[in-house]
Amino acid sequence: xxxxxxxxxxxxxxxxxxxxxxxxxxxxxxxxxxxxxxxxxxxxxxxxxxxxxxxxxxxxxxxxxxxxxxxxxxxxxxxxxxxxxxxxxxxxxxxxxxxxxxxxxxxxxxxxxxxxxxxxxxxxxxxxxxxxxxxxxxxxxxxxxxxxxxxxxxxxxxxxxxxxxxxxxxxxxxxxxxxxxxxxxxxxxxxxxxxxxxxxxxxxxxxxxxxxxxxxxxxxxxxxxxxxxxxxxxxxxxxxxxxxxxxxxxxxxxxxxxxxxxxxxxxxxxxxxxxxxxxxxxxxxxxxxxxxxxxxxxxxxxxxxxxxxxxxxxxxxxxxxxxxxxxxxxxxxxxxxxxxxxxxxxxxxxxxxxxxxxxxxxxxxxxxxxxxxxxxxxxxxxxxxxxxxxxxxxxxxxxxxxxxxxxxxxxxxxxxxxxxxxxxxxxxxxxxxxxxxxxxxxxxxxxxxxxxxxxxxxxxxxxxxxxxxxx
Numbered sequence: 001x002x003x004x005x006x007x008x009x010x011x012x013x014x015x016x017x018x019x020x021x022x023x024x025x026x027x028x029x030x031x032x033x034x035x036x037x038x039x040x041x042x043x044x045x046x047x048x049x050x051x052x053x054x055x056x057x058x059x060x061x062x063x064x065x066x067x068x069x070x071x072x073x074x075x076x077x078x079x080x081x082x083x084x085x086x087x088x089x090x091x092x093x094x095x096x097x098x099x100x101x102x103x104x105x106x107x108x109x110x111x112x113x114x115x116x117x118x119x120x121x122x123x124x125x126x127x128x129x130x131x132x133x134x135x136x137x138x139x140x141x142x143x144x145x146x147x148x149x150x151x152x153x154x155x156x157x158x159x160x161x162x163x164x165x166x167x168x169x170x171x172x173x174x175x176x177x178x179x180x181x182x183x184x185x186x187x188x189x190x191x192x193x194x195x196x197x198x199x200x201x202x203x204x205x206x207x208x209x210x211x212x213x214x215x216x217x218x219x220x221x222x223x224x225x226x227x228x229x230x231x232x233x234x235x236x237x238x239x240x241x242x243x244x245x246x247x248x249x250x251x252x253x254x255x256x257x258x259x260x261x262x263x264x265x266x267x268x269x270x271x272x273x274x275x276x277x278x279x280x281x282x283x284x285x286x287x288x289x290x291x292x293x294x295x296x297x298x299x300x301x302x303x304x305x306x307x308x309x310x311x312x313x314x315x316x317x318x319x320x321x322x323x324x325x326x327x328x329x330x331x332x333x334x335x336x337x338x339x340x341x342x343x344x345x346x347x348x349x350x351x352x353x354x355x356x357x358x359x360x361x362x363x364x365x366x367x368x369x370x371x372x373x374x375x376x377x378x379x380x381x382x383x384x385x386x387x388x389x390x391x392x393x394x395x396x397x398x399x400x401x402x403x404x405x406x407x408x409x410x411x412x413x414x415x416x417x418x419x420x421x422x423x424x425x426x427x428x429x430x431x432x433x434x435x436x437x438x439x440x441x442x443x444x445x446x447x448x449x450x451x452x453x454x455x456x457x458x459x460x461x462x463x464x465x466x467x468x469x470x471x
Contacts, residue, residue, distance in 0.1 A: 015146060015156065022210010023146070024159035026139050028203025029096055031167025032196050033103065033132050034384065036175050037064075037125070038254050039279065042388045043261040043408075044107065044121075044189055046395070050404035051118045057392025059118060060258075063126040064385030068378040070133040075374045078138040088138035089208055095134035096204020100197040102128040107193030109186045113404045139207065140377060146211070165290075169283045171199060176261070176275040185406025232360075233375050239356040241440035243376060246349045247383040249310065252430030253342060254387020256282070256317065259423035262395070265408050266419040267323050268331065281332045285339035286346070293344040302348045302355070307435045309344025314432035316341060320424040345431075352441070359443040390430075394422035 037060070045056035074091075083090050106124045111117045143156050175192050182191030233239055260282075264274025297305040316338035323331050357372050398418025403409040411419070 016213065019146065019211055019213065020156055020159040022212075023142065023156060023207055024163040025203050025206030025210055026092065026096075026135075027160050027164035028167045028206065029099060029200040030132075030136055030139065030203070031164045032171040032199045032203070033099065033128075035168045035172045035257070036192075036196050037106075038257045038384060038388055039172055039260055039275075040175060040179070040189075040192070041106070041121075041125070042258050042392055045118065046392075046400065046402045047261075047408045048185055048189060048404065048406050049109075049113050049117045049121070050402050052396065052402055053392045053400045054396035055118065056402075057389045057396065059122045059125070060392065061385050061389030063122065063129045065382060066126060067129050067133050067381040067385070070130055071137055071378045071381065072374050074133045074137040075141070078134075078141065085212075088142050089211060091134050091138040092204055092208040092211075095131050095138075096208065097201060099128060099131040099135050100201035100204065102131050103200055104193040104197035107189040109190065112186070135204065137374070137377060140373060142211070161290075165283070165286050167199070167203070169280070169287065171196060172279045172283060173276050176279070180272055188406070233372065236356060236360050236372075238359060238441045238443055239353075239372060241437040242349065242352055242356060243379050245434040245437045246376075247379040248434040249345060249349075249431050250380055250383025251386040251390065252317075252427040253313075253345075254384045255391050255427045255430065256338070256387075256423060258388040258391040259419065262391075262408070262419045263323075263423040266411055266416045267423075268328060270328075271408065277332060278335055281335040282339045282342065285336055286343035289340050289343050290347065293347050296344070297348060297351070302352050303438055303441055305344060306348035306352065307438060309341045309348060310431055310435050311341070313338055313341030313345055314428045317424050317431065318428040321420065323420065323424070355443060390426060391422045394418050394426060 042056055042060050045051040045059060046053050051059065078088055078091055081088075081090065102124060106121060106128060108124075109117060109120075111120050143160075146156065175196060178192040178195045179188035182188035233243070260278050261271075261275045264278055265271040268274045268278075270277075293305065293309065296308070300308075316334050320331065320334050320338075323334075326334075353372065353376055360372070395415070395418055398415045398421075399412055400415045400418060401409045401411060
């Protein structure tokens with residue numbers, strides 16, 4: 001297979017393996033930042049800096065919610081960027097390295113404990129979230145501009161999802177161990193911040209250098225304002241239903257993630273190794289059951305498969321309400337069941353997104369991939385931000401006592417009940433009911449126009465098509 005000089009594409013239109021691998025490395029950055037703050041930042045605030053649970057919930061929620069506003073801005077700025085590296089790659093380097101440095105700064109703790117430390121974390125997290133938006137949005141936009149071939153985008157996304165799953169597993173499982181190995185408290189979290197920052201920098205540099213031989217593609221026009229974007233999405237009932245369902249479910253998943261440390265320490269009484277074991281049980285199945293979910297989706301359809309996966313996720317979470325009287329091995333098996341449902345919920349929601357984009361094109365004759373993907377990314381960010389906020393609010397209402405020692409304080413029975421319900425009942429209530437919205441998810445019969453359009457190589461209309469996983 002030969003590659004025409006200067007194109008980054010082989011003669012048959014496919015991309016080199018080096019581009020597949022290089023682009024996928026960017027998921028080290030997105031996976032690490034998407035996982036570790038949701039897993040460790042809330043307990044860092046409550047059990048190391050001594051911040052009350054309610055205030056900690058706000059400090060975790062607001063900077064991530066800020067991304068909802070920043071994402072469309074980052075998209076429009078990168079759309080208008082012109083450079084010898086293309087519109088997107090400069091942001092992989094600049095924003096990616098800034099993201100790494102700023103992430104380490106979140107846990108640097110220059111002011112020690114107390115209110116000044118809490119304000120510092122909020123400012124550092126806000127700056128980090130802004131850098132992440134300028135990395136994530138251009139990164140997500142690249143696949144449709146690297147190639148106009150649907151099958152090639154699928155291969156590109158397959159590499160990306162594989163690295164993303166690995167990044168989530170490694171960052172989420174190893175980060176708590178680094179905290180413990182570093183001596184817990186402020187020192188342990190400083191070492192953890194440096195470890196995750198190194199992962200992020202590796203991912204950013206890998207994506208920037210790995211795509212240097214790839215075609216830059218053509219950036220198409222997008223809707224000029226957020227209001228116009230919302231109007232386009234609001235007119236597409238399947239996308240609207242899928243987006244709301246995914247955002248609410250993401251909040252449920254993020255609530256589970258935020259509660260891992262608290263659940264391990266207060267319910268399982270295993271503050272040292274418990275968080276890592278729980279996280280591996282939660283994420284590990286994703287690496288094993290993806291092929292099974294693919295076959296399920298092919299047999300029953302993506303929408304039904306998403307419903308089944310969501311119910312497995314919700315039922316597993318609800319069953320953990322009895323965790324305090326169950327043997328630890330049963331608890332871990334239930335968490336693994338939750339992980340199986342989580343894997344399917346993620347796969348099918350992402351796989352249904354490009355179907356909505358194609359349906360919009362078939363109905364209107366216009367490509368709105370950038371609009372849909374920008375709103376999807378913003379919605380996902382909002383859902384992931386709400387999870388820790390919800391969990392922190394539950395802790396506050398149940399009387400959770402904060403600590404400045406690096407270890408959790410002794411808790412009352414109501415506080416321990418709050419830890420349990422925030423990890424089990426609350427996520428179940430967020431994950432199961434939204435599947436009723438999927439009754440509105442009905443796509444137009446295919447007309448063939450979209451495939452013909454893509455086959456003609458109209459790359460300029462394919463911008464931002466994020467989720468071409470299993471169409």
